[in-house]
Amino acid sequence: MSARAGFDALQGDAEFLVGSSRVLTMDTDGRTLDGYVHVDRGRIARIVERDATADDPSLADLTRVELDERPLMPGFVDPHVHLEMTSSAMWGTVDCRTPPCASIADMLDALSQSRHLRDARGGWLVGQGGLFADRRFSDQRLPTRDDLDTVSTAHPIAVRFGAHITVLNGVGLERLVEQLERLPSPTGDAHLRVDDNDRYSGVIQELFYALPIPELSTDELTEAMLTTARGYLLEQGVTSIGEITDTMQGVSILSGETGAGRLPLGVRAYVWAPGTASMRSSWDHAHDGEHAALANDRFDVAGVKIFVDGGFSAAGAAVLRPYRGTSGWFGRLAYDKDELTEIIRGCRERDLQVAAHVNGEWAQRLMCEAAIAAEAADAGNALPVRLEHAGNLVTSEETIDWWQRAGVSLVPQAGFVWTLGSFIPDYLGDYARAGLFPFESLRQRGVEFGPSSDVAGAELRQFNPLFGVQCATTRESCIGEILDPGEALSVMDGLRAHTRHAANALGVGDDRGSIEVGKRADLVALDIDPRGVDATKIADVSVAGVLKEGLPVTT
Ligand SMILES: [Zn+2]
Incomplete structure (x- = not known):
């Protein structure tokens, strides 16, 4: 990352102004302005139009970083990524x-x-x-x-x-x-x-x-995770993630490194049950203080991750019509409705969010039914159930009705347009083609979704949120096919999805995901405006500088 944004000069300043003629706030009104963001002790204190600064004496003495025409945005949020798994796979x-x-x-x-x-x-x-x-x-x-x-x-x-x-x-x-x-x-x-x-x-x-391949030592795993987090997340403007955990060793490394300030990244962990820890032990740790002991200002255990179905390529995703070439195979469900209801209820009692891997619409529907059943027994504010991969394939209107009735939060993967887009119909049948990544239709209907990378080691370019924006905009697959161009998001909507809406999916929308007064000063300066480049080059737009809670990030 270059120092061209001038953030490096800020070392030590608790209070300063960052000016840009293109401040993309991602606030509720989608406001963009020519002006300054006033950062004070890690938070956004004010947002001021350029004209208004001249006659405001309180701003006169503050250090100013001028980005000129380079856009200033909120830090990107990736609500579902496998940082540990990717780091150890790359070591x-x-x-x-x-x-x-x-x-x-x-x-x-x-x-x-x-x-x-x-x-x-x-x-x-x-x-x-x-x-x-x-x-x-x-x-x-x-x-x-x-x-x-x-x-x-x-x-x-x-x-x-x-x-x-x-x-x-x-x-x-x-x-x-x-x-x-x-x-x-x-x-x-x-x-x-x-x-x-x-x-x-x-x-x-x-x-x-x-395979008898030796595991990484704690030092090796720590180094691997810091290298990946700095080189692929922070370097590309991602300032908060939802980590789908691999081992408890990885969880404690993330807690330790964020707490000690060596990893300037917001991390919420979703403990994979039963791969990382059994559901029972996550429930126990929510009670006995183990989770609380891991938490710091940048890290907490947000919930648990379960696999309700499998993937499309292994015919494991639980879908609404039989797989191509089968006489009635709809995929595989790992739980029934009662089991899921118990899981949701047990997690809510312990303030844990459930993030459910549900590739297929049958699995999504089951999860929604369980969420509704669990809700009926609940009182008060229940954490929304997260449907991982929902929105990647929608072949039935009823699916959207179920999401809305259950009040779930949707985490699709725009980058899968590239990796999977052309292949899903090969497994499912041609009917699936019309339901691939209907992002613009969902947006027009007011269905919010917070995309994630879901990088697990195979496709590193998915780490780049601007690659997600590019995929949502171009809808081009890895074999050069353009999926229904009518479902393309605008660049601005793609950016909003990967910041504001992704922060909502991660449960931190009141604290991050937009440039608004009171939120953390997680800010990203882009080298050029992605709205002005050829859509196939959006992923090549580089990040000129990153602030995490007002502190310059060096990678
Ligand atoms: Zn995943």
Whole structure:
């Protein structure tokens, strides 16, 4: 990040003015102005039109940072991201994504050139590829053990493609098979694929956890998380996140680093149940003070995250019509309505918000029914249930009615236009095409949604909120298809969704997400105005400077 915004000169100033001819407040009226934001001890004290400053003596002595025509915005908010998971996935791994790797041959080259990284991962050479590599490599397939054996037949190799699929070389397969003899037999979708000759192909599903690759030490994980948070979040103007937790170790690192001031990022944790901790133990910790002990001015445990259904590509998302080519498969639900009602009720009693992974509209509907049932038994102000991924696919008007009746909060992913947009109809059927990311229709109906990146290691460019804005604006997928252009958001609406509405989804809308008096001075200066660039270049607009609670962030 450059110092061009001049924020670096502020070190030490508790009170100052930031001036721009394009202050994009994202307030209720969507006001933009030519003027100054008066910051006082980390909060926004006043917002003053440029003309009005001349005859206001109280402002005369204050330090001024002049951005000129560079826009000044509230910091971006990412309500659902996997910072720990991404950081540990990137530690000591070879980048096998597309780009930079256009083909399997490119990927093998990258692995060969990075053999030294083996030392960081206990002898394993680990690669991280992207989602849908079988569609994005020019080979139109995943690599096999034989491909990876051209890099090494002596040392184990594992290349992950997204969170679910991994490809191993021959030695890696041997190590996995040995390991599986010792572990309890895997459940769910976990398996080793076989090829036409009935031989393990090297592709494994949901079994990465079973590989004997050493875990990161606390110091390594801390360094990895700080590097990712600074390099990918703060650098790109994200000042608050909702972290979907991975391990309790990661939770305590986030609490410690934010509390000690080494990580100038607002973090609300959603504890994944049961992956990070069981629901029961999250409930206990809400009571016994464990959660309170972790909290500081920038960190708290906001709630729990549960998986109600699965993903589209594995036919796990619980949808309203049978999957393409099946005679009645609608996906998989992990809970029934009564179980969900109990979870929502138990969480509300402990002031924990429920964030539910509900890719499909059937799962969303079930969650809404449960929220309504739980509400009936509640009194007072209940935290809204969050529907993660709702708004990415809407094929039925009734879905929107259910959301509204249940008063849920919606967290779609604009970046999925790019990664998933063209592929969802392949799994579901052509009917799904008309329901993809209907953001403009939702906006016109007054249905608010707060988009998130949901980065979990595979698609790093999704960390950039301006990439989300670009996807919402261009609606271009990774294979160059433009999804229904009538559903494109304006740039301004895309920016508002990734700030104001995302802050509401994260439950911090009264404190962050817009430039309004009393809110935290989380401010971002952009190099140029994204409203004035070609829509396909919005993600290239760079951040010229970031203030977190009035303090300049250096990355
Ligand atoms: Zn996620």
